[in-house]
Amino acid sequence: MREKDDAGRWVDGRTQLVGLIGYGIDYTLSPAMHNAAFRARGMNWIYVPLRVPPGELTDAVKGLRAMGFRGANVTVPHKLEAARLADELRGDASLLGAVNNLLVEGERLLGYNTDAEGFQSFMEEEGIEAEGQPVLIVGAGGAARAVALAVARKGASHIFIVNRTEERAREAAGLLKRGITSTEIRVERPGREAGEILRRSRLVVNCTPVDAFDEGMLPHPLDGLREGGWAVDLKYGPRESPLLRQAAGWGARIADGSGMLIHQAAASFRVWTGEEPPLAEMRDAYLRALEGNVEDKAGKDAEA
Numbered sequence: 001m002r003e004k005d006d007a008g009r010w011v012d013g014r015t016q017l018v019g020l021i022g023y024g025i026d027y028t029l030s031p032a033m034h035n036a037a038f039r040a041r042g043m044n045w046i047y048v049p050l051r052v053p054p055g056e057l058t059d060a061v062k063g064l065r066a067m068g069f070r071g072a073n074v075t076v077p078h079k080l081e082a083a084r085l086a087d088e089l090r091g092d093a094s095l096l097g098a099v100n101n102l103l104v105e106g107e108r109l110l111g112y113n114t115d116a117e118g119f120q121s122f123m124e125e126e127g128i129e130a131e132g133q134p135v136l137i138v139g140a141g142g143a144a145r146a147v148a149l150a151v152a153r154k155g156a157s158h159i160f161i162v163n164r165t166e167e168r169a170r171e172a173a174g175l176l177k178r179g180i181t182s183t184e185i186r187v188e189r190p191g192r193e194a195g196e197i198l199r200r201s202r203l204v205v206n207c208t209p210v211d212a213f214d215e216g217m218l219p220h221p222l223d224g225l226r227e228g229g230w231a232v233d234l235k236y237g238p239r240e241s242p243l244l245r246q247a248a249g250w251g252a253r254i255a256d257g258s259g260m261l262i263h264q265a266a267a268s269f270r271v272w273t274g275e276e277p278p279l280a281e282m283r284d285a286y287l288r289a290l291e292g293n294v295e296d297k298a299g300k301d302a303e304a
């Protein structure tokens with residue numbers, strides 16, 4: 001166990017580097033989780049934010065190699081481009097066509113995606129069952145695709161994808177069908193059709209940034225979810241999700257995206273270090289950082 005933290009000397013010439021490549025990441029909680037994990041394991045590693053504007057990813061990735069980084073998480077807006085830049089896609093990254101985690105292995109850059117694994121571990125932790133059940137996924141972006149993969153692995157009978165842009169939902173379904181054979185995947189029209197599906201579903205997952213749906217998307221309020229069903233909103237943060245509040249009002253069990261976030265981070269830790277992540281410490285750090293962000297933002301609002 002390294003004991004240098006209090007003296008502020010825990011970064012030295014041998015410190016191993018990892019980080020987060022993204023844009024608009026001022027309030028990311030990932031450095032808190034990963035640095036807590038490294039400290040808990042007594043590892044001489046550090047996780048830093050790497051603010052990379054759109055259009056600069058190619059240079060940033062070259063820089064990772066040149067500066068001896070072990071790897072980096074990748075977030076908005078770079079996940080798709082990172083998949084194109086990787087020398088090889090491993091695991092779910094090739095099916096999803098998106099990378100949220102890069103590993104530098106000598107001269108090679110390996111692309112991983114730990115979002116599906118994160119959602120699966122979250123389901124296990126919460127006791128969310130999908131076996132033999134229909135699941136409604138709202139959204140068709142990277143997160144929706146990862147969630148679809150996770151629930152298919154958990155034995156969902158059907159996956160219904162509802163998206164604002166139907167064409168994109170069809171694209172997502174086509175891509176997923178290449179890797180998912182045991183679960184039927186269907187694209188449903190927003191509105192009344194989606195409402196019918198909701199009434200048959202056991203689990204609905206909001207994989208869009210929207211807080212509440214209008215009538216054209218899903219019934220409003222979110223009624224009709226089967227008794228005892230689950231509503232999950234992938235957003236996370238201190239603010240209560242209006243969508244989850246509605247769903248709870250209809251007797252659904254609810255969860256936000258923090259479980260998925262923590263578990264995808266844990267999976268990234270495993271990829272870079274080859275070691276088991278200290279989950280409890282990562283979760284504590286997440287909660288403390290979230291509280292810190294709330295205080296920071298409140299301070300800023302007060303100054304304004």
Ligand code: NAP
Binds near residue numbers: 115141236
């Ligand atoms: P993305 O690839 O950009 O996809 C965004 C999705 O949201 C698309 O389906 C888009 O529909 C839909 N959308 C956006 N604005 C909308 C609106 N006003 N009305 C209806 N639909 C709208 O983003 P992503 O990476 O999948 O992320 C989606 C959400 O999941 C974000 O809130 C993100 O923070 C969250 N997330 C959470 C985790 C976690 O670990 N908890 C991980 C990843 C993502 P169109 O196709 O019609 O544009």
